[in-house]
Amino acid sequence: MDFHLYDTTLRDGTQQEGLVLTVGNKLEVARALDTFGVSFIEGGWPGAIPKDTEFFRRARHELKLRKAELVAFGATRRPDLAVHEDPQVAALLAAETSVVTLVAKADARHVNLALRTTETENLAMIRDTVRHLTREGRRVFLDAEHFFDGYRTSRGYALRVVEVAAEAGAEVVVLCDTNGGTLPDELGDILTVTATTGVRLGIHCHDDSGCAVANTLLAVDAGATHVQVTAHGYGERCGNANLFTVAANLALKKRIPVVSQDSLSEMSAVAQTIADITAAQPVRAAPYVGVAAFTHKAGLHTSAVRVDPSLYQHIDPEAVGNSMRTLISDMAGRAAIELKAKELGYDVASTSEVVSRVALRVKDMERLGYAFETAPASFELLLLDELGIKRPFEMDSWRMTISGGRVDASVRLEVEGGHGLGAGLGFTPIAALDQALRGALAPSHPDIVEWRLVSCQCWSLDGSLGKPAATRAVVTVTDGQRRVSTVGVDDDAVTASWLALQDAISLVLLTREPIAG
Ligand SMILES: CC(=O)SCCNC(=O)CCNC(=O)[C@H](O)C(C)(C)COP(=O)(O)OP(=O)(O)OC[C@H]1O[C@@H](n2cnc3c(N)ncnc32)[C@H](O)[C@@H]1OP(=O)(O)O
Ligand SMILES: CC(=O)C(=O)O
Secondary structure, three states: OOOEEEEOOOOOHHHOOOOOOOHHHHHHHHHHHHHHOOOEEEEEOOOOOHHHHHHHHHHHHHOOOOOOEEEEEEEOOOOOOOHHHOHHHHHHHHOOOOEEEEEEEOOHHHHHHHHOOOHHHHHHHHHHHHHHHHHOOOEEEEEEEOHHHHHHHOHHHHHHHHHHHHHHOOOEEEEEEOOOOOOHHHHHHHHHHHHOOOOOEEEEEEOOOOOHHHHHHHHHHOOOOEEEEEHHHOOOOOOEOEHHHHHHHHHHHOOOOOOOHHHHOOHHHHHHHHHHHHOOOOOOOOOOOOOOOOEEOOHHHHHHHHHOHHHOOOOOHHHHOOOOEEOOOOOOOHHHHHHHHHHOOOOOOOOHHHHHHHHHHHHHHHHHOOOHHHOHHHHHHHHHHHOOOOOOEEEEEEEEEEEOOEEEEEEEEEEOOEEEEEEEEEOOHHHHHHHHHHHHHOOOOHHHHHOEEEEEEEEEOOOOOOOOOOEEEEEEEEOOOOEEEEEEEEOOHHHHHHHHHHHHHHHHHHHOOOOOO
16 A cells, blocks of 8 residues: 655645745645655645635646645535535535545534534535545545544544545545644554554644654554645644654654655755745754754764764764754864864864864853854854964954944055055945955955945843943855855944954955965
């Protein structure tokens, strides 16, 4: 029996607060999901949401899926309405998908309070709708909404819903933990009993108790062969079981090949593509695909990872298209300095004195308020300083005046073979100083006038009694090719930003050409 990796990003995922997709966005997400290799893509609820009706209309012409089947989602017929008269059931057929997923109540309390009908009529709604759609040639999956809550309060009725759906022709009955409150031990027990019905079971978990992925995996252990998930775990309230976590756990840990090895090795890129389309900030610490998933900060960890990455990593990051990173901070020891230097292209393994000095300087500077992990280029500059690489300029003097909301700045530098003078005018001190500095360097580096100050962010640090708080500034600069971020600290916010800016420009100048030696 083929295992179903069923994605509902475009339906349940879009129930997440703040996730608003255009039809074009939905088509793009569908393409990315298909490239990744999911078995089914639930596209939305045609007939209920005009955008989704439009999505299925456009999908017919614009979506050429390689592997996945597109699925239309909707509810069973309304109570006391003949199935062929229900316009929403008609809209499901009009979507022209080969598969339809129906949502139906599996909890008697919901039948009474939310549907306001009888338990018998609810079973008839399920039976009629499944039969109607299968007679029209559709494969039908049935989402048994609130199955676990229903099982707790009225086990016989919840199981009856499963049986009636299967008898009517539903290919899979998907047990839904709609409120997301079920814990793994209970879910496992309930699934084991439900599996005795002999019906093909699926699982659909929400993350309200933080167990959506664990519950999904447990359901698979108990016999479910269809898992419903969403990219990045998007979904209403706390979200759904995360597609990427579930797919990697099934493929790498449980050896169920839900996607190919090649697809898995593209997974981090697919996750980024989908995050770019939805414009929802990806979670840095997301398992497998997060930027931080294989990032090491503590010195002891980095030292072990240098010997063998598997000592502090549960898998090889390349298996999911991710990579290992090292962070520099006051928690770094010599191993971290060496590893980070290597990441940046410097082999300092044979210069242990340099490594020790850098490690000590980092710890000391972090005590003063520097934060190297937010500004990797400051670390690189520190490394170059300790390797004896001369900076491209030294600051002789600088001046700044503010009048009428405008800032005038001038700088005088020592550069190789003489002095550099520059003046700048801006609405902020850092903008004026940036212009003045680049003006002073322009005679020896003509393209510097094209560089851009991307951002300057300041944080107020703890003040001690009677002393105002110092400022940490992180400045990002680009020369059009790459962006570098550096950090500066001073009692005065302008000086902190200005020190960071000088470092950023120095580093770009120093590293544009390979550094001799
Ligand atoms: C657990 C899930 O995530 S299921 C998916 C939920 N997704 C959505 O609700 C998004 C799309 N929904 C919609 O656009 C609208 O709610 C519609 C078009 C479906 C219905 O809109 P309206 O007719 O205005 O009804 P309204 O939203 O106020 O209430 C839902 C109705 O559906 C009924 N209903 C709820 N579940 C079911 C079901 N499984 N089968 C049939 N009817 C149902 C409710 O009893 C209620 O009926 P009522 O109008 O007689 O009170
Ligand atoms: C069907 C569905 O989305 C749920 O029960 O959570």
